[in-house]
Amino acid sequence: MQTPTTLPSKTDFFLKLETPHHFIRRKTRTPNNFRTGFDFRDDLGYGFLRRCYWGSKKHSFGPSVSPLALTFEQQQVVVGKTDSKSSDEPVRPDDSEVKLNKHYNLPSNGENKGKRFDTRALASSLRSAKTANDVEAVLGDKGDLPLQVYSTIIRAFGREKSVNSAIAVLEWLQMKKPGPNLFIYNSVLGAIKQAEEFGHVERIMNDMVVNGVSPNVVTYNTLMGISLAQGDETKALELFNLIERKGLSPSPASYSTALLAYRRMEDGFGALNFYVEFRTKYQKGEIGKNDKSEEWEAEAKKLEDFVVRICYQVMRRWLVNSEDSSHKVLRLLTCMDQAGLETGRSEHERLIWACTREEHYSVAKELYNRIHENGSDISLSVCNHVIWLLGKAKKWWAALEIYEDLLDKGPKPNNMSYELIVSHFNFLLTAARRKGIWKWGIRLLDKMQEKGLKPGSKEWNSVLIACSKASEPSAAIQIFTRMIENGEKPTIISYGALLSALEKGKLYDEALRVWKHMIKMGVEPNAYAYTIMASVYAAQGKFNIVESIIREMPVSGVELNVVTFNAIITACARNNMSGSAYEWFQRMEVEKIEPNEVSYEMLIEALVKDGKPKLAYDMYLRARVKGLSLSAKAYDLLVEAARGGGVSIDLSLLGPPPPLPPPESKTRAEISKDLSDLGDVPKSILFDTNH
Secondary structure (H helix, E strand, O other): OOOOOOOOOOOHHHHHHOOOOOOOOOEOOOOOOOOOOOOOOOOOOOOHHHHHHOOOOOOOOOOOOHHHHHHHOEEEEOOOEEEEOOOOOOOOHHHHHHHHHHHHOOOOOOOOOOOEEEHEEEEEEHOOOOOOHHHHHHHHOOOOOOOOHHHHHHHHHOOOOOOHHHHHHHHHHHOOOOOOOOOHHHHHHHHHHHOOHHHHHHHHHHHHHHOOOOOOOOHHHHHHHHHHHOOHHHHHHHHHHHHHHOOOOOOOHHHOOOOOOOOOOOOHHHHHHHHHHHHHHHHHHOOOOOOOOOOOOHHHHHHHHHHHOOOHHHHHHHHOOOOOOOOOOOOHHHHHHHOOOOOOOHHHHHHHHOOOOOOHHHHHHHHHHHHHHOOOOHHHHHHHHHHHHHHHHOOOHHHHHHHHHHHOOOOOOOOHHHHHHHHHHHHHHHHHHHOOHHHHHHHHHHHHHHHOOOHHHOOOOOOOHHHHHOHHHHHHHHHHHHHHHHHOOHHHHHHHHHHHHHHHHHOOOHHHHHHHHHHHHHOOOOOOHHHHHHHHHHHHOOOOOOOOOOOHHHHHHOOOOOOHHHHHHHHHHOOOHHHHHHHHHHHHHHOOOOOOOHHHHHHHHHHHHOOOHHHHHHHHHHHHHHOOOOHHHHHHHHHHHHHHHHHOOOOOHOOOOOOOOOOOOHHHHHHHHHHHOOOOOOOOHHHOOOO
């Protein structure tokens, strides 16, 4: 049977990109500044990740003019355009244009109005620039270009990881009046972030202080992103707190970047608490009250979606770690419920696939129940995975409940479902066979048939063997009959178990009929079946038939072994035929089969019962010489015979008495402890209800 595999989650894949969900440039600019607003017009994670994130470390948190993806696609900058949706024709010189020109230090007489600047060509000519003098050699005769052009060029250098060229442009601008403004510095920081040349950050920040340029929220957002790229999540959160201490208002990008810091730290509880605090402030009107440039209602909903995805990915990470974090997962799920976060089937199912170890069963069962409680459909493959996991954790009856749900509520179980649940029953039936708990085995068969599961020969044989071990011939006959009635053909194991049960119950005639039926059905006897029949005929004193069986075994390709002779000797001992027992013991030497402890013990028992303690004593000493350790029963029989039989036996030669065996009978509590490895099997299955 194939073990269900753990499938990857799309949520896990996309969230690995770790992109703040606001990092899509808003398509409008306010009249007052060339802003770095961000928005996302699609669902969290998929569309915006594709558009604004290139690799796990190539995202940009800082540039405030336009997304880096557009740096070289937009080859020309048209001064005067205020919206990316505008046509190629310059806009009219309205108030917005005047403010924009003023902001970028453009002359108010419209000198640069509508003028096109080929930023691709300018950036290409500056690609090798390393110093301000190199920039002067290229741009010295270009006149005063709008700062918007320089900002675009700087961000292009960030994309090409040419930070030295970007800094050279900044140094050249510092030589001019009035010099670079905040947006130029933000563009340089963004280029540093994208190129991952973090050694320049401190220098740029010092230059801003020296030049009296105060950081804005975009600056701090960029610095937070740089801290994340450097693996310093704590510093990123400190920068978020610094935004408010500086009297600034965090933007949606600030909140989403902080959430990413918690994600990197795999702190699901921290991310959830951070979001709840944001939501509380937002609901009280403390966030976005005077900020008309952001659609805060939509942003708040996106942040909620984002924190849900982060929590689920953190839980997946917890589950795949080496330590058991099931309790943390369950606690975070509870905290998410208390926070009123909405979760769906897809998130639950993906998390179930991450449950692969035994200790994860509680998480998988909880998620399975949540899906059903929400009235959602559930994938059959997920149900099969839960059944497999519960079986792995020995929660057999919990797995059966899932299978019952499939039968009652759907989806309809398939072959995998059937094989999984049958394999669980097989484990339990094997335990019943091994421990000889025949009543338990019968109840398990009944439960299988009740649930529409058809037991195979393996299942029937397990119960037959349990009946044989418990010396329950009537139960064995009943199970054998049911097996045939259910269309299952008995195997040599089936016949062997039934013959053994009949032999132990001294139902010799019935055993003979079963033997004949086995031969008639064309089932070839094995050593076990031959041994049982040899024991049956030996118990009846029909040693001529026993002899024929011994001769037939090698002819049939079945090797003679010590077990067969031990069975014959045991039958003789229990039926007071010590002479025959001794003869068959001697026969072992003829057949060159070495007697073992059982051979000697059964022969000693037969000899003592027949009043031959001296011969029994000799056999005991012979066994000791061969290095065999006989049981306490054989020792006690000799001691008792010596004391009551008037025979002179030197008991000192027998050595110290062997240790007593543990008691055969067990209390119900002892049986329960012995069966503790069988998981959640109900006690009603293990024991009689009236017991």
